[in-house]
Amino acid sequence: MAETIISPGVLATENDQTFITSQPIEAGAAIIGPTVKGPVEKPTIVTSYSDYILKFGDSFLSGSQTYTYLTSLSTKNYFDNGGTSLLVTRVTSGSFTSATSSVIYDSGSLNNVFVLETLAEGEIMNSESTLNSDGTLPSGSIDNIRWQITGTNTTDGTFSLLIRRGDDSTNSPIALETWTNLSLDPYSSNYVEKVIGNQTETLTQDGTDYYIALNGEYENKSNYVRIKQVNIKTPNYFDNSGVAKSVYTSSIPIASSGSFGSAVGSNIPTGKAGQYYQYISDPAISANHNTQGLIPSDYDDAISLLTNKDIYNYDFITTPGLIYNSTFTNSVSTLNTLITNCKTRGDVLAIIDSAKYGSQLNTVVSNVTSLDNSYAATYWPWLKTLDPTLSTQVWVPASTMIPGIYAFNDNVAYPWFAPAGTTRGNITNASAERVLTQGNRDTLYKSNINPIATFPGAPGVVVYGQKTLQKRKSSLDRINVRRLLIELKFNITQFANDVVFEQNTSQTRRNFLNVINPYLATVQQLQGLENFRVVMDETNNTPTTIDNNQLIGQIYIQPTRTIEFILLDFNITPTGVTFE
Numbered sequence: 001m002a003e004t005i006i007s008p009g010v011l012a013t014e015n016d017q018t019f020i021t022s023q024p025i026e027a028g029a030a031i032i033g034p035t036v037k038g039p040v041e042k043p044t045i046v047t048s049y050s051d052y053i054l055k056f057g058d059s060f061l062s063g064s065q066t067y068t069y070l071t072s073l074s075t076k077n078y079f080d081n082g083g084t085s086l087l088v089t090r091v092t093s094g095s096f097t098s099a100t101s102s103v104i105y106d107s108g109s110l111n112n113v114f115v116l117e118t119l120a121e122g123e124i125m126n127s128e129s130t131l132n133s134d135g136t137l138p139s140g141s142i143d144n145i146r147w148q149i150t151g152t153n154t155t156d157g158t159f160s161l162l163i164r165r166g167d168d169s170t171n172s173p174i175a176l177e178t179w180t181n182l183s184l185d186p187y188s189s190n191y192v193e194k195v196i197g198n199q200t201e202t203l204t205q206d207g208t209d210y211y212i213a214l215n216g217e218y219e220n221k222s223n224y225v226r227i228k229q230v231n232i233k234t235p236n237y238f239d240n241s242g243v244a245k246s247v248y249t250s251s252i253p254i255a256s257s258g259s260f261g262s263a264v265g266s267n268i269p270t271g272k273a274g275q276y277y278q279y280i281s282d283p284a285i286s287a288n289h290n291t292q293g294l295i296p297s298d299y300d301d302a303i304s305l306l307t308n309k310d311i312y313n314y315d316f317i318t319t320p321g322l323i324y325n326s327t328f329t330n331s332v333s334t335l336n337t338l339i340t341n342c343k344t345r346g347d348v349l350a351i352i353d354s355a356k357y358g359s360q361l362n363t364v365v366s367n368v369t370s371l372d373n374s375y376a377a378t379y380w381p382w383l384k385t386l387d388p389t390l391s392t393q394v395w396v397p398a399s400t401m402i403p404g405i406y407a408f409n410d411n412v413a414y415p416w417f418a419p420a421g422t423t424r425g426n427i428t429n430a431s432a433e434r435v436l437t438q439g440n441r442d443t444l445y446k447s448n449i450n451p452i453a454t455f456p457g458a459p460g461v462v463v464y465g466q467k468t469l470q471k472r473k474s475s476l477d478r479i480n481v482r483r484l485l486i487e488l489k490f491n492i493t494q495f496a497n498d499v500v501f502e503q504n505t506s507q508t509r510r511n512f513l514n515v516i517n518p519y520l521a522t523v524q525q526l527q528g529l530e531n532f533r534v535v536m537d538e539t540n541n542t543p544t545t546i547d548n549n550q551l552i553g554q555i556y557i558q559p560t561r562t563i564e565f566i567l568l569d570f571n572i573t574p575t576g577v578t579f580e
Helices: 049-056 070-080 192-196 296-305 329-345 361-367 402-412 438-446 479-497 506-525 543-547
Strands: 029-033 044-046 059-062 065-068 086-090 098-101 114-121 145-153 158-165 175-183 200-206 209-215 225-230 256-258 316-323 349-353 376-380 383-387 392-396 430-432 450-453 461-463 529-535 554-559
Touching: 029 070, 029 296, 029 402, 044 049, 049 070, 049 086, 065 070, 070 086, 070 316, 070 383, 070 392, 070 402, 175 192, 192 225, 200 296, 209 296, 296 316, 296 329, 316 329, 316 402, 329 349, 349 479, 361 438, 430 461, 438 450, 479 506, 479 554, 506 529, 506 554
Parallel strands: 029 086, 029 316, 316 349, 349 376, 376 450
Antiparallel strands: 044 086, 059 065, 098 114, 114 225, 145 158, 145 256, 158 175, 200 209, 383 392, 383 430, 450 461, 529 554
């Protein structure tokens, strides 16, 4: 029964605010691919390359060679060119689990007080090994972690928890996080689960829908761990006199340190090293795991998950390493799903790769002949760029570098400007697999493939096209117009969401127009539109429309076109002709 107050007095009520309400995740771009570590198939926002390394790592060892996933190279290039946020979804092959902490003892019966679990998954998170004499862990690395309990205080019932880097030592600890004044008292504000978090995320399928199911009362505050379980609790630690109860004092964890273990899962193929860079999609390397140790179907769940526009907002998406190669029908099927999902959402552009390294021009063209969609774009040829981690030059498909072009374009201009040309399309830190002739570029452009050109004396290469894969000639066969529509639809839909369930009156319609018209006028001033008109009045909102609980708005726009073809006539005149 709900408590009420009838006579004079004070009523203290309780509001449980520990349940997590999901908010839409917004990012400039999304990328799907393998990473060294991190949560599996759980879209995660990163805001810098250092943030990415913290959550997903950078380079790894396969066989006797060190490699970097294209996901990492693309992320680095994106942020180097002005990108501000990126939605990263790690994909893997096979089963992956988190690592759990070694025993955290109490001072009494030497019980395991509580268990920590890593947010990142895969055997790379296992640091568990016999401690060396200098306090290092043989299995410790820059990518995994260890734990340490300090500052135990039985009088207050508190302790501190340090999350340390796996490759540090006792004499030179590297604390990644420090959590102080923790308690085992579930009624205390500093209860360990409340402070650090105990939430788990599980990819769940309901029919054709995919979503992340959240379990656990407390949001994860740590970047590295969650509380998996608390085995010993100290409810109401103090007696009525404010003194610690003797039954609980031995439950506080003792000062100690430990590691993590029992995680499973690895993307690194055994006995098949070298399935990276120019060898991706090469049947001679591997027919089964042809893209960085993965197969195309490993991407399917992540692609389906990111279809949900109510949860994930981003402008464009890439899957560098997944090639639209007719030799691998599974790859074609997976990328077709990605493109279809982008069209279904109506607010995302997919950037795909049309051929494996070393392909002939006719193969590049024929691979995408069947595609006809304004929500996708492709670029060619492959590029050689510097891997900043390994300090070596590596071959990458164009989609690895194009997010950086889009980021730079949006940083110096706006999404409705063409991400191409010598002003906004320069890739100065790369060279092309093939120097294209004018005839090559003509062949590609007629097939809606955007050439990456090499010009004599110019640094790097230049993106020299901005077509979508739509075959029919219209404004939407250009990337800047498609991105303009994506931008307008997203922002105007956000405005419209605030009108749902409002009264369907002329005042509501005027209020809506008073927001939309100034917004479109601003886009027009910023060279996105030549002209526009919004109709939302009694002409399209008839009594029948209103009775059906509908509000209709018709938005007419004239996108600003870009200059792609310049015709110059040089006229030679005889001596004596004057110019006016």
